Amino acid sequence: MPGFCIFHTEINKKTLIMRKLHWLFMAVCLAVMPVLQSCDDNDGYSIGDFTPPLWATVRVTGNAFYLDCDVWGTLWPVNTDLGWYEPVDGKRVITMFNPLSDGFDGYDHAVKLLSLQDVLTKEVETLTPETEEEFGNDPVLIFKGDIGISGGYMNIVFMQNLPSKTKHRISLVRPQDDADLYGEDGYIHLELRYNNYEDLTGLRDYGAVSYNLNSLDVTSETKGMKLKLNSEVNGEVELVFDIVAADDNTKDVRNLDLSKMRLK
CATH class of the missing domain: 2.60.40.2370 (NigD-like, C-terminal beta sandwich domain)
Structure with missing residues (x-):
């Protein structure tokens, strides 16, 4: 598309x-958020690096899942505490994560998911x-x-x-x-x-x-x-x-709480 x-x-x-x-929230985030390394930076990522909220799509593979992020590409979560999450293939999510490495086992990045909210x-x-x-x-x-x-x-x-x-x-x-x-x-x-x-x-x-x-x-x-x-x-x-010719047209999203949403 x-x-x-x-x-x-x-x-x-x-x-x-x-x-x-x-806007106040975003200003605070910009003030405290470390600058993320680029994908081509050989220095890698810091454990303190984290992204703003981003749109992504859940992809189920076998008994596991990964995220296809609109901005970062394919993300393999290395968290060990995601047993609570029930992935649905094709489900859209808003996520924040800590990038850990590039080019991980066929995926664009290995990440630690910091938040994951179904949409x-x-x-x-x-x-x-x-x-x-x-x-x-x-x-x-x-x-x-x-x-x-x-x-x-x-x-x-x-x-x-x-x-x-x-x-x-x-x-x-x-x-x-x-x-x-x-x-x-x-x-x-x-x-x-x-x-x-x-x-x-x-x-x-x-x-x-x-x-x-x-x-x-x-x-x-x-x-x-x-x-x-x-x-x-x-x-x-x-x-x-x-x-447009560019392929990155995502809109920045706030860190939403959708727990009270009542939609079908």
Whole structure:
């Protein structure tokens, strides 16, 4: 899947006020985080080196698993205390790790995982008259820059208005007709749909979802992707993602706590 980058978003700037704690966190991390050695540095890594939160995909092999990180490539975890984790092949995660060595037994790096958090992982679904009601189109609060595409996935972080009982549904949908999906403008046309089932508590916490884009047919003539969504702040908006030559288009993510997320 070619890389994408955000070309334009229309999320209102005033919502950025809510992110002051995030920027403070990042500033502190930059102040205390040792500079990671490059992959070509023969001096290796220090036990104190650690990465910021990064997107990765779980790959199961036999009775073990490794991570395919959007930035660092394949990672073999050497932890001996991961018995609690139940890997699911293709599951997206947000991880932080201590790189230990390069070129380890056929993997790009050997690492010690410092944190590993599963993220709801879904496929692109088809919007039809029959599924319109189930997908819904309720507004969702997404901060500017919190939608990114990397590793063949669309990654979305948002502020969920938590439900009391019913899990909310968040879906990335495509038109039923291929002619509408692959528009004459050279862009792939998708929609983000949200159904809160009218179950809202007014309590907010982070939600995250990652969509597998590999079912989409991207050719040399594809200019990028256009995404429609119903913003709590701006109403119906369309975001544009342009294809670029670079292959690293991950969006920095905060160290999220997704334990209160209620999504399907």
